[in-house]
Amino acid sequence: MAPPDPALLSLNTATVRAQWNLRQMIEGCARHGIRGISPWRDKLAEYGAKEAKRMIDANGLTVTGLCRGGMFPAADARGRKAAIEDNLRAIDDAAVLGAHCLVLVVGGMPQGSKDLAGAREMVRDGIGTVLDHARGAGVPLAIEPLHPMYAADRACVNTLGQALDLCDELDGRASGALGVAVDVYHVWWDPELARQIERAGEKRILAFHICDWLVPTTDLLLDRGMMGDGVIDIPLIRSWVERAGYRGFHEVEIFSANNWWRRDADEVLAMCKERHQSAS
Amino acid sequence: MAPPDPALLSLNTATVRAQWNLRQMIEGCARHGIRGISPWRDKLAEYGAKEAKRMIDANGLTVTGLCRGGMFPAADARGRKAAIEDNLRAIDDAAVLGAHCLVLVVGGMPQGSKDLAGAREMVRDGIGTVLDHARGAGVPLAIEPLHPMYAADRACVNTLGQALDLCDELDGRASGALGVAVDVYHVWWDPELARQIERAGEKRILAFHICDWLVPTTDLLLDRGMMGDGVIDIPLIRSWVERAGYRGFHEVEIFSANNWWRRDADEVLAMCKERHQSAS
Numbered sequence: 001m002a003p004p005d006p007a008l009l010s011l012n013t014a015t016v017r018a019q020w021n022l023r024q025m026i027e028g029c030a031r032h033g034i035r036g037i038s039p040w041r042d043k044l045a046e047y048g049a050k051e052a053k054r055m056i057d058a059n060g061l062t063v064t065g066l067c068r069g070g071m072f073p074a075a076d077a078r079g080r081k082a083a084i085e086d087n088l089r090a091i092d093d094a095a096v097l098g099a100h101c102l103v104l105v106v107g108g109m110p111q112g113s114k115d116l117a118g119a120r121e122m123v124r125d126g127i128g129t130v131l132d133h134a135r136g137a138g139v140p141l142a143i144e145p146l147h148p149m150y151a152a153d154r155a156c157v158n159t160l161g162q163a164l165d166l167c168d169e170l171d172g173r174a175s176g177a178l179g180v181a182v183d184v185y186h187v188w189w190d191p192e193l194a195r196q197i198e199r200a201g202e203k204r205i206l207a208f209h210i211c212d213w214l215v216p217t218t219d220l221l222l223d224r225g226m227m228g229d230g231v232i233d234i235p236l237i238r239s240w241v242e243r244a245g246y247r248g249f250h251e252v253e254i255f256s257a258n259n260w261w262r263r264d265a266d267e268v269l270a271m272c273k274e275r276h277q278s279a280s
Numbered sequence: 281m282a283p284p285d286p287a288l289l290s291l292n293t294a295t296v297r298a299q300w301n302l303r304q305m306i307e308g309c310a311r312h313g314i315r316g317i318s319p320w321r322d323k324l325a326e327y328g329a330k331e332a333k334r335m336i337d338a339n340g341l342t343v344t345g346l347c348r349g350g351m352f353p354a355a356d357a358r359g360r361k362a363a364i365e366d367n368l369r370a371i372d373d374a375a376v377l378g379a380h381c382l383v384l385v386v387g388g389m390p391q392g393s394k395d396l397a398g399a400r401e402m403v404r405d406g407i408g409t410v411l412d413h414a415r416g417a418g419v420p421l422a423i424e425p426l427h428p429m430y431a432a433d434r435a436c437v438n439t440l441g442q443a444l445d446l447c448d449e450l451d452g453r454a455s456g457a458l459g460v461a462v463d464v465y466h467v468w469w470d471p472e473l474a475r476q477i478e479r480a481g482e483k484r485i486l487a488f489h490i491c492d493w494l495v496p497t498t499d500l501l502l503d504r505g506m507m508g509d510g511v512i513d514i515p516l517i518r519s520w521v522e523r524a525g526y527r528g529f530h531e532v533e534i535f536s537a538n539n540w541w542r543r544d545a546d547e548v549l550a551m552c553k554e555r556h557q558s559a560s
Contacts, residue, residue, distance in 0.1 A: 113511075158470075220496075232394065233395070
């Protein structure tokens with residue numbers, strides 16, 4: 001594989017969330033020549049969507065996604081309604097930002113529940129409820145299948161195939177309003193991955209996230225690796241999404257409490273650029 | 281679901297491996313009225329297979345499995361040959377024990393490799409190489425799909441569907457020589473689980489392992505929960521394996537460095553019996 005186009009690198013704000021506020025992130029991207037940014041809503045809240053959009057435009061960046069909507073399952077109707085309302089607000093913010101998509105981390109089982117199938121139905125119903133609003137706002141929804149180790153508490157959509165089944169059910173004509181975010185960290189192990197990426201195709205691959213799986217991994221949530229430091233063959237997976245027609249950004253999203261979050265953020269961005277070229 | 285037949289409880293020796301040697305485990309099972317045992321080879325090595333078999337018979341126990349063979353991938357031919365030889369020895373020990381199956385934890389990628397597909401081919405070739413010997417020894421081989429979080433370093437077979445594809449390829453007529461071990465900890469999250477258990481059927485479900493997924497899980501390897509302490513709907517999964525025709529033992533396998541391995545082993549066995557009835 002030839003190295004990727006450096007212009008396709010995007011920074012997911014989770015990667016330096018411990019070091020910088022949103023303004024620093026935007027200016028940092030501009031300073032390092034990183035042309036895409038994908039903010040999390042906690043960082044967006046520091047300025048609000050309109051002011052964030054102004055800063056992002058002033059620095060010539062593209063918003064490759066907004067993280068995140070989702071978290072649909074809840075123990076009662078009131079909780080599910082609150083989740084819907086939160087998703088509608090996220091869609092509106094994504095529209096203000098001109099985000100390429102709103103990433104959906106769909107949620108796990110409500111506290112105390114063991115009903116995985118029921119949680120999955122709540123996710124389907126939740127996405128179905130907000131899809132028209134998203135369509136009207138021009139914000140594609142990207143279902144992100146999360147690694148099965150998050151099935152209980154973060155996302156009960158755990159394979160790309162399962163996410164695409166949801167797309168088929170809710171947007172069978174592949175209108176572009178509903179698709180998937182392919183994060184190598186979550187899906188690299190899947191024996192069906194190549195086939196499901198092909199199935200997804202250009203219309204439904206709305207985002208491509210990169211980082212690496214470390215061996216050993218010492219924490220289920222906060223021990224992701226920089227591209228090249230782990231065992232994922234990222235160029236291979238990139239070749240699959242490119243063959244499927246994806247031409248979008250490559251978004252670096254690294255949760256790393258004990259390593260990258262402790263380093264100087266400019267060093268982290270420089271390393272993202274380097275490893276995007278050498279190991280992605 | 282009605283509680284399971286208490287006579288179907290089996291103790292996987294991993295559950296009290298920190299407290300007891302094999303003799304204590306065998307005598308402990310007899311004392312608590314637990315009728316099945318599944319030794320790991322480190323414990324078997326304390327006495328050797330013949331003496332272990334004598335002690336197990338003297339206490340009237342059934343050997344529901346031997347843990348474990350597998351670990352086929354290696355960086356070079358010499359390493360792969362050593363793995364084959366180790367598996368042949370494990371098969372011979374399982375035959376001496378009259379074990380219902382030899383559980384295969386198939387292995388991950390060789391150190392430094394990112395070639396997941398290649399590792400999966402080594403697994404297929406390795407099982408294919410030892411299958412005739414196992415057949416001749418009367419020892420069914422049970423491929424255990426491991427949770428995807430172990431794909432890199434422990435087992436690159438990560439779904440029941442993938443394990444059954446291997447069975448189809450290597451033993452298409454479902455002779456009984458090759459099947460799967462269904463461990464709820466590894467497969468509970470799988471949206472395909474009910475369908476794949478039905479596909480496996482009576483001929484290919486060689487073992488059923490139980491424990492629980494804790495929320496939060498604080499360690500990828502050594503933080504499994506006692507049945508009922510986590511989020512897995514074990515009775516539901518048991519209903520699926522029973523509907524598929526499985527009538528074998530329910531083997532409790534709990535790796536728990538900070539909880540169950542620190543308790544008195546008799547207390548652990550009593551709790552296994554109680555939770556087998558109340559939460560499995």
